[in-house]
Amino acid sequence: MTQIADQQDNLNADILIIGAGLAGLGAANDLKQAGYNVLVVDKGRGLGGRLAGRRIGEATFDHGAQFMTARDSRFQNSVAEWIAAGVAEEWYRSYPGQANGHPRYRGVPTMTAVAKYMATDINVLRQTRIEQIQQNGQHWSATLDNGNSVSARALLITSPVPQTIELLAAGNIDISPTNQARLERIEYESCLAVMAVLDGPTAIPAPGAIAFDEGPIAWISDNLQKGVSTIPAVTIHGSGDFSARHFSKESVEQNHMQMGQQLIDAAAAYLGAARVTEYQVHGWRYSKPTVVDRKACMLASEATDLPPLALAGDAFAGPRFEGAVLSGWAAAKCLIAELG
Numbered sequence: 001m002t003q004i005a006d007q008q009d010n011l012n013a014d015i016l017i018i019g020a021g022l023a024g025l026g027a028a029n030d031l032k033q034a035g036y037n038v039l040v041v042d043k044g045r046g047l048g049g050r051l052a053g054r055r056i057g058e059a060t061f062d063h064g065a066q067f068m069t070a071r072d073s074r075f076q077n078s079v080a081e082w083i084a085a086g087v088a089e090e091w092y093r094s095y096p097g098q099a100n101g102h103p104r105y106r107g108v109p110t111m112t113a114v115a116k117y118m119a120t121d122i123n124v125l126r127q128t129r130i131e132q133i134q135q136n137g138q139h140w141s142a143t144l145d146n147g148n149s150v151s152a153r154a155l156l157i158t159s160p161v162p163q164t165i166e167l168l169a170a171g172n173i174d175i176s177p178t179n180q181a182r183l184e185r186i187e188y189e190s191c192l193a194v195m196a197v198l199d200g201p202t203a204i205p206a207p208g209a210i211a212f213d214e215g216p217i218a219w220i221s222d223n224l225q226k227g228v229s230t231i232p233a234v235t236i237h238g239s240g241d242f243s244a245r246h247f248s249k250e251s252v253e254q255n256h257m258q259m260g261q262q263l264i265d266a267a268a269a270y271l272g273a274a275r276v277t278e279y280q281v282h283g284w285r286y287s288k289p290t291v292v293d294r295k296a297c298m299l300a301s302e303a304t305d306l307p308p309l310a311l312a313g314d315a316f317a318g319p320r321f322e323g324a325v326l327s328g329w330a331a332a333k334c335l336i337a338e339l340g
């Protein structure tokens with residue numbers, strides 16, 4: 001079971017991790033294994049960050065990451081462990097019209113199951129936002145949105161990089177110009193995700209998912225065929241271009257539901273005779289990095305007098321599930337070397 005850190009005015013940890021996504025949880029496990037007292041804080045209600053799930057009535061959706069691939073040998077071992085634990089399984093190797101045959105794995109029953117498993121022995125404080133971080137001599141001090149604070153010897157930040165840049169600036173934390181430039185080069189695309197409940201099965205062929213290279217839709221998947229939902233339910237991801245129009249200044253007046261309806265209309269051929277009975281839309285402002293850093297993580301305290309500070313996430317080791325975990329592992333290794 002995930003432990004919730006004791007509520008008290010001031011918390012102490014060897015290492016404070018901002019974010020209970022894959023990078024944060026990957027790092028937390030390695031740091032705990034190395035003997036450090038780790039506290040993970042996340043503003044979200046659930047675990048896993050962009051591995052998000054949602055229920056609408058009887059329907060269940062994976063509406064963030066849809067699957068994982070495994071190239072790195074240590075990561076392949078983790079996937080094998082997750083499969084043995086019953087929180088992951090192979091979903092498919094290709095769908096009609098797609099030649100590439102490498103395995104795509106899914107979380108069981110939903111993608112967030114993997115994050116929950118990774119958090120088993122980790123102290124996670126959920127629904128708590130880190131409002132500010134500050135250097136306090138050779139320690140870090142973080143102010144939480146409930147008014148409490150955390151003191152830590154080292155800090156790992158795993159939020160999407162534009163949010164990390166804001167957090168550093170708000171705390172007057174100066175990193176080296178070289179590292180600042182690395183951060184500012186990183187870019188993300190946004191994604192509008194539609195979760196639609198249907199009154200009958202879709203017309204999406206097995207395995208129940210299709211990725212598109214052009215048009216307003218980037219991805220459509222059938223949560224019933226996938227085994228996520230017990231009733232017909234589709235997830236539709238808007239393409240980067242389509243979603244960017246929604247997030248741009250010109251269309252702030254256009255609400256999520258209208259854009260969601262446009263995606264549902266564009267998906268008509270894949271819904272077949274089924275009608276949408278209800279839908280919701282989630283906007284991912286920082287969905288996937290489109291420009292990533294060249295290293296697996298960043299030791300942001302290098303060439304400064306800051307206490308150990310590392311940054312990790314999918315913007316470093318690769319814009320996907322596996323990259324986020326690898327980045328967390330790399331950051332843990334880096335912090336262990338710094339802390340001695």
Ligand SMILES: Cc1cc2nc3c(=O)[nH]c(=O)nc-3n(C[C@H](O)[C@H](O)[C@H](O)COP(=O)(O)OP(=O)(O)OC[C@H]3O[C@@H](n4cnc5c(N)ncnc54)[C@H](O)[C@@H]3O)c2cc1C
Pocket residue numbers: 018019020021022023024041042043044048049050051063064065066067068069128129130131158159160163191193237284286287288312313314315318319320321322324
């Ligand atoms: C719609 C969509 C579809 C995707 N599809 C796939 C796919 O099919 N396959 C694949 O491999 N990848 C996919 N991805 C990418 C994958 O989800 C990400 O690469 C990965 O989950 C990123 O993990 P992370 O730990 O780097 O970041 P995140 O998951 O974003 O974790 C960062 C965490 O930090 C928390 N946080 C941020 N700021 C604060 C703060 N101030 N205080 C407290 N907490 C804070 C956030 O709440 C969040 O939980 C998809 C992503 C999206 C959005």
